[in-house]
Amino acid sequence: MPETARGALLRSVPPLPTEPIRVIWSPTGNPSRLRPGSILLIWKPGAEGGMDVTALLGLATAEVTLAIWPALHGDWIPLVHPTLFEVTGLHAALSVATDALNLANDLAAA
Known part of the structure; x- marks a missing residue:
């Protein structure tokens, strides 16, 4: 991840989980x-020196917090991967x- 990135759009x-997650880096998040x-x-x-990671999910009318992982250390992708994969x-x-x-509704109305 680039040093300047503070977010990633999946x-x-x-x-x-061993394969890379494809993202677009965001400097602000x-x-x-x-x-x-x-x-x-x-x-x-x-x-505690780790990273606090939050996942936001876009819905039709709003964004919601999907998950929060506090104080992650090292390679945290294997920890967040299952949630991201299941939600997508x-x-x-x-x-x-x-x-x-x-x-079906359109066909029933026709």
């Missing part, structure tokens, strides 16, 4: 607005279900 999360399904990791130095999969499944429901 592009993709691979199934295995403060986006103007997250798109639905987007996940932003932000971090700051923790009180869940959001994709909910998006497909929402689209199918909307299509």
Whole structure:
């Protein structure tokens, strides 16, 4: 991670925690607005010398805190990977279900 980065917008999360998570680095960690399904990791130095890492999830009308991992030391990607992978999969499944429901409603109304 670049020294100047304070955040990372996730592009993709691979199934295995040993594979790299693809991100777009953010110098501030403060986006103007997250798109639905987007996940932003932000971090700051923790009180105990580690990093306090927070994951934000973009929803249709707001951003919500997905998870907080305080005082992480060393390579913290294996710790956050399971949450990120599960949430991206869940959001994709909910998006497909929402689209199918909307299509079914449109067909029923026609």
